[in-house]
Amino acid sequence: MIDFWQEARLLRPILTHIRRELHQYPELGWREIRATQLIEEQLHRLGAQIVPWGSMTGAVGLLQGARPGRTVALRADIDALPLEEHNVAPYRSQRKGIMHACGHDGHVACALGAAMLLAEHARLWRGTVKLIFQPAEETGGGAELLIGRDVLHNPEVSAIFALHCQPELPTGYIGLREGALMAANDFIDITITGKSGHGALPHRARDPIAASAAILQALANLHFRGIDPLQAAVISFGKINGGTARNIIPNAVEMEGTIRTLEPALRTALLPQVADLIGQVAAAYGTEATASFPRHFPAVINPAGLAGFCRRSLAGTEAKLAASEPVMLTEDFALFQQKIPGVLLWLGVGNREKGLTHPLHSDRFDLDEDALAFGTAALAKLAFDYLDD
Ligand SMILES: [Zn+2]
Numbered sequence: 001m002i003d004f005w006q007e008a009r010l011l012r013p014i015l016t017h018i019r020r021e022l023h024q025y026p027e028l029g030w031r032e033i034r035a036t037q038l039i040e041e042q043l044h045r046l047g048a049q050i051v052p053w054g055s056m057t058g059a060v061g062l063l064q065g066a067r068p069g070r071t072v073a074l075r076a077d078i079d080a081l082p083l084e085e086h087n088v089a090p091y092r093s094q095r096k097g098i099m100h101a102c103g104h105d106g107h108v109a110c111a112l113g114a115a116m117l118l119a120e121h122a123r124l125w126r127g128t129v130k131l132i133f134q135p136a137e138e139t140g141g142g143a144e145l146l147i148g149r150d151v152l153h154n155p156e157v158s159a160i161f162a163l164h165c166q167p168e169l170p171t172g173y174i175g176l177r178e179g180a181l182m183a184a185n186d187f188i189d190i191t192i193t194g195k196s197g198h199g200a201l202p203h204r205a206r207d208p209i210a211a212s213a214a215i216l217q218a219l220a221n222l223h224f225r226g227i228d229p230l231q232a233a234v235i236s237f238g239k240i241n242g243g244t245a246r247n248i249i250p251n252a253v254e255m256e257g258t259i260r261t262l263e264p265a266l267r268t269a270l271l272p273q274v275a276d277l278i279g280q281v282a283a284a285y286g287t288e289a290t291a292s293f294p295r296h297f298p299a300v301i302n303p304a305g306l307a308g309f310c311r312r313s314l315a316g317t318e319a320k321l322a323a324s325e326p327v328m329l330t331e332d333f334a335l336f337q338q339k340i341p342g343v344l345l346w347l348g349v350g351n352r353e354k355g356l357t358h359p360l361h362s363d364r365f366d367l368d369e370d371a372l373a374f375g376t377a378a379l380a381k382l383a384f385d386y387l388d389d
């Protein structure tokens with residue numbers, strides 16, 4: 001029996017080195033050139049076969065066990081965020097306005113660490129481990145492109161696992177949930193068309209700014225219109241554009257927002273209701289509004305069977321298992337789950353004593369590097385046990 005936790009602790013210097021390399025030189029989605037080089041060097045060093053996948057960034061590697069068997073995939077996303085880091089650590093971002101604030105630097109370190117442990121013990125397992133280093137998670141499109149280029153075939157992948165850093169969970173914990181863990185995300189775009197006029201003569205115009213305010217209010221109260229208040233749905237707008245001067249009622253207002261739902265059935269019911277309500281409220285103000293939903297990311301839903309396997313595999317190890325509640329964040333790992341069974345787990349990276357409590361996407365986010373060994377061991381154990389199962 002391999003003690004993955006014991007062995008992962010010995011990798012601590014290299015895991016920290018990899019994580020800090022990425023952290024200091026973060027790269028936005030589709031531009032992860034340096035990260036790709038680092039990953040390919042490490043894969044090469046382990047004797048992994050590097051699969052050409054036809055894009056500048058991201059990498060896919062294959063590790064072979066001693067005998068033929070199934071294929072399991074470990075996925076890490078590699079991109080950073082357009083955010084100025086406000087930490088003072090010596091390894092803080094050296095690139096202005098770009099930061100690993102979602103912990104993807106840690107995801108890469110853990111997946112490479114797991115690859116090191118699995119390569120070390122290749123004689124003891126059968127089958128294939130596919131290491132998927134995905135570009136462009138934050139911008140969207142990375143998982144889509146990989147899937148479109150057959151990353152789940154040749155050889156056929158039967159299951160996929162990934163970790164995501166979670167600063168609200170202390171180091172040493174792995175958060176697991178059966179069912180919906182993260183929300184579906186639908187982009188919503190609204191165009192409200194009115195009739196321009198003088199601000200002093202609103203009765204001669206049709207005011208799309210007034211209509212936009214009413215639409216926001218109406219959407220906030222959507223549960224009065226047949227949405228079960230116990231079912232989670234969030235509608236937020238991050239952008240409203242309209243107008244040129246304080247005394248001109250403009251012709252049009254544009255709004256851009258996000259709709260988050262956990263249950264696919266709720267989403268199906270909700271979108272037409274939202275579109276309908278927007279049209280009705282706009283009409284009440286003498287304006288016209290059209291709503292469109294240009295992009296959809298499905299919810300992260302961990303299937304019960306494979307989540308149960310994770311529970312059994314990690315039980316009795318050094319990782320403390322925590323039951324996780326769903327959150328309204330999104331992750332394009334969901335796209336892999338739509339093709340094959342897959343589980344996304346939280347990796348606890350919070351540490352109060354070290355002051356590491358800032359949330360994901362905060363300019364003060366930092367992860368507890370002690371968690372890297374936990375993530376490494378957990379991924380290695382999951383892959384090893386799955387191939388053994
Ligand atoms: Zn993120």
Ligand SMILES: [Zn+2]
Pocket residue numbers: 102103104137164
């Ligand atoms: Zn993320």
